[in-house]
Amino acid sequence: MKTLIRNGFLVTADANDTCGDGCVLVEGGTITYAGPESLAPQVSADRVIDAQGGVVAPGFIDTHTHVPMTMMRGYADDLALMDWLQNHIWPAEARLTEEAVYWGSMLAMCEFAAAGVTCFSDMYNFNEAIARAAHDSGLRALIATAVLDIDGGGDDRLKRAAAFFDAVKGYDRIEAAIGPHAEYTVSPEMFEKVRDLAGKLNARIHVHVSETQSEHEECIARHGKTPIGLLESLGVLELPVMAAHCVWVSDDDMDIMARHHVSVMTCPGSNLKLGSGIPRVSRMLEKGINVSCATDGAASNNNLSMMEEMTLTGLLQKGLNQDPSLIPAKTALRIATINGAEALGMSSMTGSLEAGKKADIVVLGTDGVRWCPRTNLLNHLVYSGSDADVKLTMVGGDIIYEDGHITFGDIEEIKEKASQYAAELFA
């Protein structure tokens, strides 16, 4: 199967940040050419997609989310964190079932597809159901089993985390990771067990780090070390680590993270909405840390728009540091695409439009008023466009969304099922 996406404005997120008119050739799910039409190989495509002058970009990569939480969207807003968690989110989560998680995840898959998100990284429970939803929709995913032992159930969870690596073996686009939840829910001993398991499985570790000021300071009080310092001392950072949030990491923490190639998943919308603070992303970039961006769960966002997070990631740094030159549009795009792939250990596979990578692609229409005049389509993509401009989303050469419709299921059925299961959570 050969697919040609022609008549586009390519935003490649490759090493040169190439932007310009061009086409993308996809053969057997893999990009074989991305560049000017005049230089494209002459092949007869089985399928030609006319981008109509619109933007063709790498699909967005959401590096930290909890997809079943779409069911809790709008359920508990404007509340203090502990009230939100203890009186609303946790009681609802205690009622979750495998089937609820599947349909909540399917709802998220619909939202991702319509928003040009081709790959996500999750941390939650009922991971088999999440993997099934990702597989059924065609998205690429790295799914971490949440491990915490604050309630004594750590070893069981660790076993489940290990078993999940076997469970995803049948799925082409899905990989497993281990998700020790956070310093305040995981004992040092359990972190060491996670480290050993991850080493054995050659796995990535996905962990919440310094999301709130109190969490950061209480860790120092408990251990005489910051969360990052603790993870380093426990040898966890010898493994590939993905650190979500990092709102309160110190400059020293950042040096440690850079040294150990820890990737950051910044969640600016969620950090604002939960009152966690404003992460110092520009400083992290200065330190050479790989920073990606993410939506977090829909209960604290309240949507899964990576275009909104991409924009917000840059804008916050400009405002916070009073420097409009920080995180220019091309950097924001990289944060939402190739840096995400790097965080997930998938940068040789996805995250940019380059020959040899999987065809994980989003096509955006540029006919809307917000794209006029056509001064600079990359800037428009980052500062003016929106999810509503997404015309087509492709993963591994398969179209999962086109012209307002998902291709992998009945959207009304998915909405109805997700709503039914959601209602049971709040009973």
Next chain:
Amino acid sequence: MKTLIRNGFLVTADANDTCGDGCVLVEGGTITYAGPESLAPQVSADRVIDAQGGVVAPGFIDTHTHVPMTMMRGYADDLALMDWLQNHIWPAEARLTEEAVYWGSMLAMCEFAAAGVTCFSDMYNFNEAIARAAHDSGLRALIATAVLDIDGGGDDRLKRAAAFFDAVKGYDRIEAAIGPHAEYTVSPEMFEKVRDLAGKLNARIHVHVSETQSEHEECIARHGKTPIGLLESLGVLELPVMAAHCVWVSDDDMDIMARHHVSVMTCPGSNLKLGSGIPRVSRMLEKGINVSCATDGAASNNNLSMMEEMTLTGLLQKGLNQDPSLIPAKTALRIATINGAEALGMSSMTGSLEAGKKADIVVLGTDGVRWCPRTNLLNHLVYSGSDADVKLTMVGGDIIYEDGHITFGDIEEIKEKASQYAAELFA
């Protein structure tokens, strides 16, 4: 002409912040009923609009913008403020013509209509052209003539500002204001002349205040007073004043503003993008100041989405103050609607769904994935929805946008003309 909008979820922004299923009856451009269908007067409507369970809300009010700047969208992003202004924006503006401003403004009117914005407050030049565009599209507007005398042209501009009050008399929905640009471009003597003219004309004064830290501090160095302090000492605050930005106003400034009923137009997106900083909106609200929100011009935003500004206004305060309970959804909606009407001196006319007010209404579809599950439609409106959900925009009972189409012109012609004139600015 009687219009019934039925089967909606009303978000009224009235004194009680009423939310719930209901209908709105419009007679002769005015709302005569907004409430539950069971209590609605029995009239035979000439036109019935089925909201299909979607949200029916007051149209958004953009209280500080420069509509012709849509032509400069994406033209100069990620630049330091003075580079942006001196090397890009001002040279482009020097090439503006009456016709360019008209078509650039028409482009903005299309964007407003599609985004549920029914009323805007502008400060720019070539105001007759802006007024003509607002009139031709049917939007409500308060248009201030920019007055500055840093180049010695102050008295001429003041004359033009006065003449503009006569120019808008033929326009039903358009009012004039006077726009002394800012402390750093307007002399104290000219502020006094503006004050006197505004007093004579019973006019509102629209002014940029403490947008950047340097502007705020240089004013103190020059006058021994903050911009707000200076305006108070010059008697300007005896008039109704609308103050844009206010990123750097002090607590004392806020006390002065509250005492003089100065309204604030906060522009969070523009303030971030230009690196101006993060305004202390929650503190202003605590002080009892009327705060509205606004997009600023599209060259520093880069779109005219009031839904994005509404969301951002609240999120920034939660994050900045580490308190997620600040600016709950209902407050954010008021900031984007009724508070805007109050700022413009139009709160008896627009800004809420109430009998006696003009029918300035937006209807949003809630079928999208981002509105599922239907836990709380007000929260979804503020935290999850987007401009793309706008199905219908009505001003004074006239539909200006419906199902993806503007009703007041040919969108392709407007885009083409605006693009042509934009190209001339950057020649």
